[in-house]
Amino acid sequence: MPNGTILVVDDADNNRSLLHSLLSHQGYTVLQAGDGLAALAILEKEAPDLVLLDVQMPHMDGFETCQRIKANPRTRSVPVIFISASDEVKDKIYAFTVGAIDYVTKPLHAKEVVARVNTHVSLYQQQRELDALRATQINQLKALDEAKSRFVRSISHDLKNPLGLILSATDVLRETQLSDTQAQLVGIIEHKAHFMLSIISNLLDLARLTAGVPPNHMPTSLRTLIQESLVGFDLQAESKQLAFSVSLPEEDALVEVERHAICRMIGNLVSNAIKYTSKGGIDVRVEVAPEAFSIAVSDSGLGIPPEALPYIFDKFYRIPLAEYRKEDGTGLGLAIVKAIVEQHQGTIDVETAVGVGSTFRVTLPRQPKRGRNHHKGSNSST
Ligand code: ADP
Numbered sequence: 001m002p003n004g005t006i007l008v009v010d011d012a013d014n015n016r017s018l019l020h021s022l023l024s025h026q027g028y029t030v031l032q033a034g035d036g037l038a039a040l041a042i043l044e045k046e047a048p049d050l051v052l053l054d055v056q057m058p059h060m061d062g063f064e065t066c067q068r069i070k071a072n073p074r075t076r077s078v079p080v081i082f083i084s085a086s087d088e089v090k091d092k093i094y095a096f097t098v099g100a101i102d103y104v105t106k107p108l109h110a111k112e113v114v115a116r117v118n119t120h121v122s123l124y125q126q127q128r129e130l131d132a133l134r135a136t137q138i139n140q141l142k143a144l145d146e147a148k149s150r151f152v153r154s155i156s157h158d159l160k161n162p163l164g165l166i167l168s169a170t171d172v173l174r175e176t177q178l179s180d181t182q183a184q185l186v187g188i189i190e191h192k193a194h195f196m197l198s199i200i201s202n203l204l205d206l207a208r209l210t211a212g213v214p215p216n217h218m219p220t221s222l223r224t225l226i227q228e229s230l231v232g233f234d235l236q237a238e239s240k241q242l243a244f245s246v247s248l249p250e251e252d253a254l255v256e257v258e259r260h261a262i263c264r265m266i267g268n269l270v271s272n273a274i275k276y277t278s279k280g281g282i283d284v285r286v287e288v289a290p291e292a293f294s295i296a297v298s299d300s301g302l303g304i305p306p307e308a309l310p311y312i313f314d315k316f317y318r319i320p321l322a323e324y325r326k327e328d329g330t331g332l333g334l335a336i337v338k339a340i341v342e343q344h345q346g347t348i349d350v351e352t353a354v355g356v357g358s359t360f361r362v363t364l365p366r367q368p369k370r371g372r373n374h375h376k377g378s379n380s381s382t
Helices: 013-025 036-045 062-071 089-097 110-174 180-209 222-229 233-239 259-275 333-343
Strands: 005-009 029-033 050-054 080-084 102-105 218-221 243-247 254-257 281-288 292-299 347-353 357-365
Touching (some): 005 013, 005 036, 013 029, 013 110, 036 050, 036 062, 062 089, 080 089, 080 110, 089 102, 102 110, 110 180, 233 243, 254 259, 259 281, 259 292, 259 333, 259 357, 333 347, 333 357
Parallel strands (some): 005 029, 005 050, 050 080, 243 281
Antiparallel strands (some): 218 254, 281 292, 347 357
C-alpha cells in the first residue's frame, strides 16, 4: 500500500472531496487547499510528496502557483501534476514549461489518476532517499577526511620528538671513538632520521596549506623574493656540473604573496629540476605583466612520461621507474607546490618530453582577490 502525503489544490469542493476519498482510500494522507495562496501557505509548513493542481482557480491560477512552488528552493523538487478541463496542446506545453511533471484532463478517470499519482510519488520518494544517501555519504567522506588530517597531524607531532632525540643521540655517538663500520651505521641512522623528519614536516605543511587558513599576503619586491628563493641552488647545480641561469625582468615589481610559501614553491621546483637532471642545465625565467607574474623553471633532465603526468601533483606519487627512484624523494614536493599555487589563486602548467626536459610554469596574480571563496585557485597541467 503506498504511503505519502498529497496536496490537492482545487477551488471546486466536489473535485477536492472526490480526490480526497479516492486517494485516502489508496492509503495517502490528503491535504486540501481551495486556491493557490492557500496551497503556498500549506507548503510553508508541510512537505507533501506530490501536488495535484487545478489550472483554473480565482486570484492565482494553477500556472502561477506552480511557478511559485518551483521558484522556492524548499519546495522546488515536489512533483506537480496539473488537473485541467483543457485538452489543448498549448496548455499542456505551458504546464510543463512552468515545471509540471504530468498533466491529467477532466473528467478524471479514477484509475488513471491513481496510477499517475503512484508513479510520481514513488519516483519522488526514491529520489529523496537517494539524495539523503548521497548527503550521508558526502558527510561521512568529509568526516573521514577530517579524521585522516587529524590523524596525520597528531602522528606527525608524536614522531617529531623521538626523531629529534635519535638525532641528538647520534650527535653524542659521533663524539665517541667509532670504528669505520660504526660511523657508517650512524651515518645511515642520521640520513634516514632526517628523511623521516622531512616527510613529517612536509605533511604538516601540506595539512596547514589545505586547511583553508587564509594566506598572509604581503607586498614584496619580486626581485628580492626570487633571489632569496634561489640561494644555494647555483652551488647545488654546480656540484652536478649543471649550468644554472636566472633571467629576471629589467624592472622590479611589487607582488602580494605569502613570502615564505613562494620561496618554498620555487625551492621545490628548482630542487626537482636539479635532482632529475644529469646533464645540461637549469633555467629560471621570471616575467611580469600588469596583472600577473610567472616563474618558469626549465631543466634538460629526464622529462616526465605522458602516462605519469596526471599524477605528479598527487600526494606521495613518484614515477615508478628506476632512473627517477634512484633520487631521494618523498613524493610531497609537487603536492605542496600545487597547494601553494591554489592558495595564491594561480595556475601551474607543465611542458615536458622524456629525455628532453621539463618546464614547470607558475602564473600568479600580482594582487590576489580578497574574499571568502578566493583562496582556492584553478590548477592545470598539460
Ligand atoms: P619527490 O620528492 O619524489 O621529488 P615531488 O612531489 O616533488 O616528489 O615530485 C613527484 C614526482 O614527479 C617525482 O618523484 C618525479 O618522479 C617527478 N618529477 C618531479 N619533477 C620532475 C622533473 N623536473 N623532471 C622529471 N621528473 C620530475
